Amino acid sequence: MKSRRNNELAPEQSITAYMARRAEEVNARLETYVPPEIVPPENLHRAMRYSLLGTGKRLRPILVLASGETLGAVADDLMPAACAIEMIHAYSLIHDDLPAMDNDDLRRGRPTCHKAFGEAIAILAGDALLTRAFEVLSSVEAQGKPPDYRKQVRVIREVATAAGTVEALIGGQVADIENENKQVGDSTLEYIHRSKTGAMIKASVVVGGIIAGARDDQIERLAAYGGRIGLAFQVADDILDVTSTSEQLGKTPGKDQAARKATYPAIHGVSASEARARQLVEEAIRIVSGLEANTAILREIARFIIERSS
Amino acid sequence: MKSRRNNELAPEQSITAYMARRAEEVNARLETYVPPEIVPPENLHRAMRYSLLGTGKRLRPILVLASGETLGAVADDLMPAACAIEMIHAYSLIHDDLPAMDNDDLRRGRPTCHKAFGEAIAILAGDALLTRAFEVLSSVEAQGKPPDYRKQVRVIREVATAAGTVEALIGGQVADIENENKQVGDSTLEYIHRSKTGAMIKASVVVGGIIAGARDDQIERLAAYGGRIGLAFQVADDILDVTSTSEQLGKTPGKDQAARKATYPAIHGVSASEARARQLVEEAIRIVSGLEANTAILREIARFIIERSS
Numbered sequence: 001m002k003s004r005r006n007n008e009l010a011p012e013q014s015i016t017a018y019m020a021r022r023a024e025e026v027n028a029r030l031e032t033y034v035p036p037e038i039v040p041p042e043n044l045h046r047a048m049r050y051s052l053l054g055t056g057k058r059l060r061p062i063l064v065l066a067s068g069e070t071l072g073a074v075a076d077d078l079m080p081a082a083c084a085i086e087m088i089h090a091y092s093l094i095h096d097d098l099p100a101m102d103n104d105d106l107r108r109g110r111p112t113c114h115k116a117f118g119e120a121i122a123i124l125a126g127d128a129l130l131t132r133a134f135e136v137l138s139s140v141e142a143q144g145k146p147p148d149y150r151k152q153v154r155v156i157r158e159v160a161t162a163a164g165t166v167e168a169l170i171g172g173q174v175a176d177i178e179n180e181n182k183q184v185g186d187s188t189l190e191y192i193h194r195s196k197t198g199a200m201i202k203a204s205v206v207v208g209g210i211i212a213g214a215r216d217d218q219i220e221r222l223a224a225y226g227g228r229i230g231l232a233f234q235v236a237d238d239i240l241d242v243t244s245t246s247e248q249l250g251k252t253p254g255k256d257q258a259a260r261k262a263t264y265p266a267i268h269g270v271s272a273s274e275a276r277a278r279q280l281v282e283e284a285i286r287i288v289s290g291l292e293a294n295t296a297i298l299r300e301i302a303r304f305i306i307e308r309s310s
Numbered sequence: 311m312k313s314r315r316n317n318e319l320a321p322e323q324s325i326t327a328y329m330a331r332r333a334e335e336v337n338a339r340l341e342t343y344v345p346p347e348i349v350p351p352e353n354l355h356r357a358m359r360y361s362l363l364g365t366g367k368r369l370r371p372i373l374v375l376a377s378g379e380t381l382g383a384v385a386d387d388l389m390p391a392a393c394a395i396e397m398i399h400a401y402s403l404i405h406d407d408l409p410a411m412d413n414d415d416l417r418r419g420r421p422t423c424h425k426a427f428g429e430a431i432a433i434l435a436g437d438a439l440l441t442r443a444f445e446v447l448s449s450v451e452a453q454g455k456p457p458d459y460r461k462q463v464r465v466i467r468e469v470a471t472a473a474g475t476v477e478a479l480i481g482g483q484v485a486d487i488e489n490e491n492k493q494v495g496d497s498t499l500e501y502i503h504r505s506k507t508g509a510m511i512k513a514s515v516v517v518g519g520i521i522a523g524a525r526d527d528q529i530e531r532l533a534a535y536g537g538r539i540g541l542a543f544q545v546a547d548d549i550l551d552v553t554s555t556s557e558q559l560g561k562t563p564g565k566d567q568a569a570r571k572a573t574y575p576a577i578h579g580v581s582a583s584e585a586r587a588r589q590l591v592e593e594a595i596r597i598v599s600g601l602e603a604n605t606a607i608l609r610e611i612a613r614f615i616i617e618r619s620s
Contacts (some may be wrong), residue, residue, distance in 0.1 A: 035476060041484035044475055095437060100429035119410035123433065127405060128480045130437065134444045134468035138463050149459035154450050156466060159443035165354055166345060168426055170438045174351035177430055 010217035015300040022065055023058040030086060033136055034129075041052050047117040047125035048132075052090045055108045059085045059233070059256050059305075060204040066297045067208025067222055069249060080142035081155055081207050084133040089200065090165050091129035096124055096173060112227055133159070144211065155207050162203035172196025176261065184262040190231070197237070198230030205229075205298075225288040229302050236306045238263035277306045325610040326371070332375055333368040339389050340396060343352050343446055344439075357427040357435035360440075362400045369615075370514040371396045376607045377518025377532055390452035391465055393518050394443040398473050398550060399510065401439035404432055406483060443469070454521065465517050472513035482506025486571065494572040500541070507547070508540030515539075528601055535598040539612050544589035546616045548573035549583050587616045 030052060037046045061082035068078040097104040097112040099119065104112050114122035136142060137156045144151065165171040172195030178189060205226030209219045241266045264273040284302045288295050340362060347356045371392035377488045378388040407414040407422040409429065414422050424432035446452060447466045452459065475481040482505030489498060506587050515536030554573045574583040595611045 039476060041481050042486045043474065043488070044480070048475075092435075095433060098430075098433065100433060119486070123405060123408065123410060124480055124484055127401075127437070127440065128475045130440060131470055131473045131480065134466065135474055138467035138470055143463070147460075149458075150465050153459050153462050153466075154451070156444065156463075157448035160441055160448055163441045164445055165351060165438045170354070170434055170441065172353050174354045174431070174434055178351070178353070184517070217582070236314070305563075307441060 015304045019057070019062060019304065020100070020295070020298070021058075022062045023056075025075070025083060026058045026061040026065075026079075026086065027053065028084050033080075033083050033087070034132065037295040041048040043117065043121060044128060045125055047113055047121050048114060048128055051094050051107075051113045052087060052129060053123060054110070055085070056090070057308075058086060060089055060200060063201065063204040063210075063226070063301065064208045066301055067205045067226075070210075070293050070295055070298055071214045071218065073208065073210055073212035073295075077144045078137060078208060078211055080136050081159070082204075083158060084136045085143075085200065085204050085207070087129045087133040087136070088159070088169070091133075092163075092169055092173070092200075093160045093166060094126040094129070098122060101173070101177060124147065132161070145269055151210060151213070155210050158203050158207055158210065159178035162199040167195050168197060168199040172199070179262050184267075184269065186308075189262045189264065189267060193231055193234040193264075194227070197234040198227055199203045201230030201233060202226035208275055221287055221291055224301070225284045225298065228280045228284035228287070229305050232284070232302070233305045235264045235280070236308070239270055239277070241265075242270060274306075281306055325614045328607070328610070329367070329369075331351060332372045332484050333366075335385070336368045336371045336375075336392060336396065337363065338388075343390075343393050343397070344442065351396060353420055353427065353431060353593050354434055354438060355432050357588050360424045360426060361404050361417075361435060361482055362397060362439060364380055364420070366396070367618075370399055370510060372491075373536070373611065374518045374521075375516040376611055377515045377536075378522045378603065379518075380605055380608055381519055381522035381524045381528065382423060382603075383518065383522035385452045388508070388518060388521055389416070390446050390449060391469070391521060392514075394446045394452075395469060395510065395514050395517070395591055396471070397439045397443040397446070398479070401436040402473075402510075404436040404439070407433060411483070419567050419581060440473070460518060461523070462463070464522050468517055468520065472509040477501070477505050478509040482509070489572050490511060492572075494577075496577065499572045499574065499577060502542040503574075504537070505515060507544040508537060511540030511543060512536035514533065514597055531597055531601055535594045535608065535612070538590045538594035538597070542587045542594070542612070543615045545574045545583055545590070546588040548575055549580055549587070584616075 010215045016074065034048050034052060035045045037049060039045055042043070047297065061079075064082035064085060065075055067077050069075065069214070094113045096102050096105055099213055103171045105115050106112065110116070112122075113125055119128060134156065137159060138152070142152060142155070143149065161168060163169045163176075172192050175192045179192065184192075202223055203226070205222045206219060209222040219292055241263065264276065268276070281302045344358050344362060345355045365381060371389075374392035375385055375388050375396060379385065395486075403417060404423045406412050407417055408424055413426065415425050416422065420426070421431075423435055444466065447469060448462070451458065452465070464568055471478060473479045482502050485498070486506055489502065494502075500571060509578045512533055513536070515532045516529060519532040524532065551573065574586065578586070591612045594608045598608045598612070
């Protein structure tokens with residue numbers, strides 16, 4: 001069998017199959033990055049594994065891989081950062097679901113972490129996944145071969161900033177909570193989406209570029225691509241919340257509306273929201289096509305983001 | 311006025327005055343590391359500043375400074391790591407105080423973060439201080455002059471590991487919670503203390519050494535010193551919880567007993583606990599004296615740890 005480069009799709013291969021294959025690779029590696037359940041504190045490690053391993057789409061780590069491979073990096077050098085970003089995603093979901101926040105009982109078709117392990121362990125499991133992400137990012141494995149410490153520091157800074165408070169993950173969650181049951185305008189909504197979901201998705205794409213040793217103008221292009229697909233992803237998520245069943249979503253649908261959360265469809269309706277998502281994806285594709293590389297996968301992923309059904 | 315090296319005490323200067331002076335330096339720098347309250351999300355930044363800035367002893371950052379300066383580093387190169395470690399300490403206190411954990415109303419003489427800002431913001435402020443710590447550790451300021459990226463990565467890894475789950479900060483908190491209302495033996499108690507308090511105190515001393523470019527045998531000596539004063543600190547804390555008033559402590563005394571927490575005095579009584587703390591400090595002093603350097607301050611800090619009144 002001829003080997004194929006990771007940044008090319010076989011003619012017969014669908015993007016869905018590609019995403020599934022990469023998700024499996026990510027899952028296999030994630031498995032090794034959290035202590036096994038027999039290591040004390042057993043219950044905490046069980047909770048971390050429960051929330052991290054399982055049925056996620058692995059969009060963020062796949063973006064790290066796809067972006068990095070597009071510019072010449074190998075999966076082995078990308079995997080620690082890819083997994084660290086997924087750990088941060090998992091921590092943010094655990095904390096978002098807590099009774100004091102969104103108070104959700106169901107996540108990916110299973111009880112949320114605090115429903116399964118209690119609130120104290122859920123808070124600490126989130127803390128632990130966030131902390132472990134930085135341990136993985138600063139590990140020997142994440143240094144590259146040959147080691148490039150400067151690059152490693154830059155990746156850590158990129159991830160920490162995207163997970164932070166200023167137009168970033170935590171800031172977005174705060175704005176989301178504070179605007180529940182409020183009429184919000186377009187700019188607030190876009191601030192929430194850009195921060196809460198967009199920042200980490202953009203960072204995933206950028207981190208791949210950094211590890212691949214991309215030039216500054218390429219990094220800028222990746223950031224512009226990442227920003228647009230990040231926003232498109234959240235718009236698509238909001239649409240799915242309105243149009244899907246619980247079974248498709250693996251979480252309670254209609255929750256946003258019930259909590260009077262700010263969403264695109266709530267402000268603009270479903271069809272205008274779909275048009276906005278398509279526009280963002282077209283922009284992303286146009287931008288990323290300007291990289292001097294084979295961008296087939298990155299373009300396919302952009303389309304996948306609004307065509308997925310869960 | 312003759313300038314004095316930071317790792318020497320003036321004959322007339324008490325260790326208490328030294329600690330107060332260094333705490334002020336740390337406070338001034340911490341101030342710059344959290345976004346001001348006018349930057350959105352304002353309420354979150356207010357909560358972060360409320361819990362981070364204020365009246366802490368700043369023991370951990372002072373240990374980074376004292377350890378690093380003892381081996382030749384300058385305060386400017388040590389300050390980012392010192393402040394990052396204090397941020398992690400502040401995050402751990404916010405989360406420990408939450409209703410799902412220790413459910414404390416009072417911390418350092420003021421309402422705890424969730425009492426002042428609500429539970430959602432308190433959880434996110436903790437998350438944000440932890441995240442910001444890694445942003446500071448990976449910042450340009452923390453690279454040293456001239457930049458030493460390899461050292462910087464090593465510091466990040468040391469801190470992330472000490473803040474983690476395996477014989478480290480989070481693991482200790484889990485064991486602490488899980489052993490409430492249980493009869494625990496000596497080894498469990500020492501595991502809790504070594505993990506919950508000891509790991510970050512040890513890391514503070516070690517990180518100072520790393521930044522100073524200490525040799526491996528010196529780092530080992532610093533770690534052995536740090537491990538002992540970390541344990542001594544927690545034993546002293548347990549004793550203070552039994553023997554102090556609320557005013558002295560700035561938090562509710564007798565809480566440990568009320569929650570039937572595992573403590574040294576509960577198992578061994580106050581006077582045997584005092585003897586154990588003294589023994590640990592004497593060992594720490596003997597060990598650190600073997601560094602080929604002026605260790606006056608590190609020896610004084612070891613004594614201070616069990617002689618303090620709050």
